[in-house]
Amino acid sequence: MADVREAIFAFIAARNPGLPSGAVTGETSLVTSDALDSIGILDLMMHLGDRFGVEIDEDSFDLANFASVDTLAHFIDDRRSDV
Structure with missing residues (x-):
């Protein structure tokens, strides 16, 4: 999760x-x-999706999911684990 x-x-x-x-x-x-x-949040989600290979729906x-940086990092990390 640290990399996210x-x-x-x-x-x-x-x-x-x-x-x-x-x-x-x-x-x-966030x-x-x-x-x-x-717009920055949308861009961030697309960036994270591309970078970590997770589908953003x-x-x-x-x-x-945007309650904090850590909350978003956990969300992306969990999605990454599901791939």
């Missing part, structure tokens, strides 16, 4: 170059924080 977490952090950092280091943690909500807008966009 790092991929999420790297994506957010690339998308927000002015974001201070450490501003996003494992507990940061829905309520300013880390990503709605409509059910993947449940807000519960």
Whole structure:
């Protein structure tokens, strides 16, 4: 799961170059924080799907999956294990 977490952090950092280091943690909500807008979340999901070979369907966009960086990392890691 650590590689998924790092991929999420790297994506957010690339998308927000002015974001201070450490501003996003494992507990940061991807829905309520300013880390990503709605388009950024869509792009992140497509990026993670491509990178880790998981299928992203409509059910993947449940807000519960974006409760935190760690929650999303667990979700992607679980999907990856199912492949």
